[in-house]
Amino acid sequence: MNATSLFAAAAVVSAGAAHGTVIYSSTSNLNAQVGYACSSCTGVAFEPLDRFTFSNGYSVTGLNLWTYAGPGYDGGLSGFTFEVYNADHTKIIFSEALKPTLVYAGSRNRLAYDVVTAGVKGLHLGAGTYWAGFSAPNMGVAYGPYGNFSLIDTTPHTGIQTSVLGGDTYYQFLGVQAQGGSVPEPGAWTTMLIGLGLAGVGLRARRASRLTV
Secondary structure, eight states, X not given: OOHHHHHHHHHHHXXXXXXXXXXXXXXXXXXXXXXXXXXXXXXXXXXXXXXEEESSOEEEEEEEEEEEOSTTOOTTTTOEEEEEEXXXXXXXXXXXXXXXXXXXXXXXXXXXXXXXXEEEEEEEXXXXXXXXXXXXXXXXXXXXXXXXXXXXXXXXXXOOEEEEOOSEEOEEEEEEEOGGGOOOOHHHHHHHHHXXXXXXXXXXHHHHHHHHO
């Protein structure tokens, strides 16, 4: 790792502190960009999706993303959509429009890149497999052969696969592990809230009956 890479890594760790600690890195080598997957490089919209797996439940509070910053591209700084799909990328389970800030600007293999960071709100995932998507007009994300080689191109916001890219996009999730190691699914949250509401009604009814005896 050269001095530039060391600076970039240090900057990302510092940025991570603003949105939580790093709980997941998509690849084992975040300093070796070898290619870029674009959302609309050819005028045709794509959404690169990358598979990730959590062995525990987590609350994701932010992310760091390596983006392409060559001519005509702003590294995603004008904003991009971050989406999480289910295990077979047939359903969007989370979507948020993010406006990131720049952590570091550099170049590798004569290609300019940015490292950007953004906060994420309300993303709670249980243990399992998911797909992460990042898309915006004229946005590219860095990718290389260091992860689980799951990267695919899809039609934006549908999860429908159009091609296989191989390798993995370069990103990190920031956040905290859920207490007890798991996070209830959205449906479970609803059931729990309904149950708590009914319990509250029953408790008030019992108190009222005691008062009228």
